[in-house]
Amino acid sequence: MKRTITDELKMFPRFNPVGESAILLEIDEELSLEINRRVYALDTCIQANPLRGVREWVPAYSSMLVIFDPLLVGISEVKSWLKNCLENVSDNEVQKAKKVVIPVHYGGENGPDLNHVASYHHLSPGEVVRRHTAQTYHVGMMGFTPGFAYLLGLDLSLATPRLKSPRTNVPAGSVGIAGGQTGIYPLESPGGWQLIGRTDLALFNPDQPPYFLLAPGDEVQFKAINMGAF
Amino acid sequence: MPLFVENASLIMSLQDLGRFGFMRFGLPESGPMDWRAFGSANRLVDNPPDSACLEVGFTDASLRLEKDALFAICGVGYQIYLNGRQMPLWMSFWVQKGDRLDFEKTPGGNWVYLAAAGGISSQVWMGSRSVYPKGGLGRLLQRGDRIPIGESTHQSRWDAGWFIPQANRPAYDRDVSAGVIPGPHYERFTDEAQAAFWQQKFKVTSRSDRMGYRLQGENLAHRTGVDLLSQGMVMGEIQVPSDGQPIVMMPDHPTTGGYTSIGTICRPDLPLIAQAQPGISEINFVKINPNDARDRLIKATNDIDKIEKPQEDIWTHL
Numbered sequence: 001m002k003r004t005i006t007d008e009l010k011m012f013p014r015f016n017p018v019g020e021s022a023i024l025l026e027i028d029e030e031l032s033l034e035i036n037r038r039v040y041a042l043d044t045c046i047q048a049n050p051l052r053g054v055r056e057w058v059p060a061y062s063s064m065l066v067i068f069d070p071l072l073v074g075i076s077e078v079k080s081w082l083k084n085c086l087e088n089v090s091d092n093e094v095q096k097a098k099k100v101v102i103p104v105h106y107g108g109e110n111g112p113d114l115n116h117v118a119s120y121h122h123l124s125p126g127e128v129v130r131r132h133t134a135q136t137y138h139v140g141m142m143g144f145t146p147g148f149a150y151l152l153g154l155d156l157s158l159a160t161p162r163l164k165s166p167r168t169n170v171p172a173g174s175v176g177i178a179g180g181q182t183g184i185y186p187l188e189s190p191g192g193w194q195l196i197g198r199t200d201l202a203l204f205n206p207d208q209p210p211y212f213l214l215a216p217g218d219e220v221q222f223k224a225i226n227m228g229a230f
Numbered sequence: 231m232p233l234f235v236e237n238a239s240l241i242m243s244l245q246d247l248g249r250f251g252f253m254r255f256g257l258p259e260s261g262p263m264d265w266r267a268f269g270s271a272n273r274l275v276d277n278p279p280d281s282a283c284l285e286v287g288f289t290d291a292s293l294r295l296e297k298d299a300l301f302a303i304c305g306v307g308y309q310i311y312l313n314g315r316q317m318p319l320w321m322s323f324w325v326q327k328g329d330r331l332d333f334e335k336t337p338g339g340n341w342v343y344l345a346a347a348g349g350i351s352s353q354v355w356m357g358s359r360s361v362y363p364k365g366g367l368g369r370l371l372q373r374g375d376r377i378p379i380g381e382s383t384h385q386s387r388w389d390a391g392w393f394i395p396q397a398n399r400p401a402y403d404r405d406v407s408a409g410v411i412p413g414p415h416y417e418r419f420t421d422e423a424q425a426a427f428w429q430q431k432f433k434v435t436s437r438s439d440r441m442g443y444r445l446q447g448e449n450l451a452h453r454t455g456v457d458l459l460s461q462g463m464v465m466g467e468i469q470v471p472s473d474g475q476p477i478v479m480m481p482d483h484p485t486t487g488g489y490t491s492i493g494t495i496c497r498p499d500l501p502l503i504a505q506a507q508p509g510i511s512e513i514n515f516v517k518i519n520p521n522d523a524r525d526r527l528i529k530a531t532n533d534i535d536k537i538e539k540p541q542e543d544i545w546t547h548l
Contacts, residue, residue: 016414019494020523022464024414031459058253058462060486065462067253070524071531143460143486146257146365150460186256187366204255206355206367212255 013086015079020070023078025086028062033152035062036140040097040217041089051081059216060141061150097138099219102184102199104175106132106224110198117160117177117194126230128196131155132182133227137220142212147186147204149214154182166192173199175222197224232297233284233346233377239291239333241440242371244350245481246282249358253462253485260360260367261481263287263341263440264501266400267305269534271345274302274322274392276384279534281349282359284377287341291333296376298326300347300384304394306402306505307339320394324387339402339505347389348382362482364441391539398533400501406511408499409518409526410468415458415490419470423450427492431512432476438508440482445513449474452490460488466495466503478503496523498530 014026027042028035043059046066053073058065068078106129107114118125137151159180167190170176174185176193185191186203203213214220235242245268248261262268262285272281286308302322303310310317311332317323319342325331333342352359353368361368371377416424432447456472463469467479469489478495495503496518506513
């Protein structure tokens with residue numbers, strides 16, 4: 001049977017140049033915890049087997065972007081090194097994820113949308129907090145703004161659409177829900193997520209290391225500081 | 231504080247080569263829009279290649295100098311006046327305490343870089359002096375700001391007069407031809423869109439800044455879905471959202487994105503795009519493979535080192 005271009009696009013893993021200074025490895029096009037864990041097993045492998053000229057690499061949900069200096073290393077050498085890393089990654093490889101507990105003030109002025117999220121799902125605010133703190137989340141990738149973690153693992157009974165009109169100023173540390181995602185705003189910025197709480201921890205502190213509270217691949221647990229209030 | 235900002239341009243900031251290693255945390259590299267002009271300015275005043283420069287963009291600016299120093303200004307789209315007398319770009323010159331330096335915006339480009347011998351010694355965040363306001367790393371310069379300059383061994387006007395010959399500068403032009411490496415999602419565009427991408431001329435829109443340049447042209451239609459799971463992105467990458475109008479990633483670009491990329495502008499030609507003027511320049515893209523792009527990158531990098539000095543003292547003629 002003749003293979004179509006669309007079929008070609010579905011063949012994984014795919015290695016593609018991104019300019020002369022980077023390679024994108026797409027492991028899959030699905031969003032799943034299993035595939036994401038493979039990305040982080042690869043991340044560990046890359047870190048353990050450095051190649052001269054590779055400057056940095058950016059893990060994402062189901063892909064890995066490797067950026068190199070083409071004056072120090074050739075693109076074909078980077079590709080075979082990356083391929084070799086991928087082949088030597090076992091799906092069962094347990095990566096040592098760092099676990100981060102994030103204390104959160106839920107509701108009130110820290111979480112102005114908690115009541116809305118609760119009534120949207122016909123739950124009490126306390127039950128929303130209970131379900132939000134019950135899960136262990138996984139940092140699938142980071143991006144959007146410095147220190148922003150895309151967390152996998154929201155209890156989908158809490159999935160809530162974004163605000164119809166975004167706020168112009170969301171305070172740093174705000175914890176929100178948008179569709180099936182949950183996350184924390186590292187910096188004060190505009191935003192349309194439903195805000196259910198706020199943490200006092202700095203997600204991003206450029207003044208001293210460690211600059212970021214979370215790293216890609218980490219496990220995250222929210223803890224209610226004010227559980228008694230519900 | 232040797233540099234006093236009397237008037238700041240629309241986008242004016244301090245930039246070194248950028249900060250590396252934090253893209254996985256969502257922090258872009260930042261650094262100069264035009265790395266070739268930036269590198270040349272530093273070279274002409276004998277600075278290390280990663281020294282911080284003043285990046286001036288899009289509108290007029292003025293400085294008052296509070297110290298004698300050796301300067302070089304490289305780039306395009308500006309005329310420079312020292313105490314009202316026009317100065318050449320791409321050449322080092324000596325300035326004295328009390329001098330006034332005016333950057334007058336002219337057609338031809340968007341950005342110039344001022345390098346001072348000794349380098350700009352502003353605040354360092356995470357290993358770099360590059361300002362990235364969106365991430366809380368400093369802010370754009372404003373009227374009344376003072377900029378510090380480091381110590382230098384170049385202490386007289388006899389160190390001035392070094393220049394980069396025209397042939398070794400980027401070929402800035404109203405009609406821009408830029409090399410693009412197709413991918414990583416080139417096959418996701420229709421045959422018509424692929425052909426149009428290489429054949430048509432794009433314009434830069436005014437919705438362009440240090441994060442990205444929005445281009446305008448014929449709609450580039452996708453064969454399959456527009457959206458992808460978010461992936462890492464690099465400078466020069468050309469993303470095409472569902473409206474079919476490309477966006478070129480610039481130094482402060484988001485580190486990840488979920489749109490398909492039709493290709494990536496090769497690094498040697500990225501300065502030509504950075505200097506393409508909104509609404510005026512016409513850009514056409516030419517296919518290039520990664521190895522040829524690498525060869526051109528080597529040449530462009532070497533050109534920065536080809537500085538010359540006239541036999542006689544140029545100052546006697548000015």
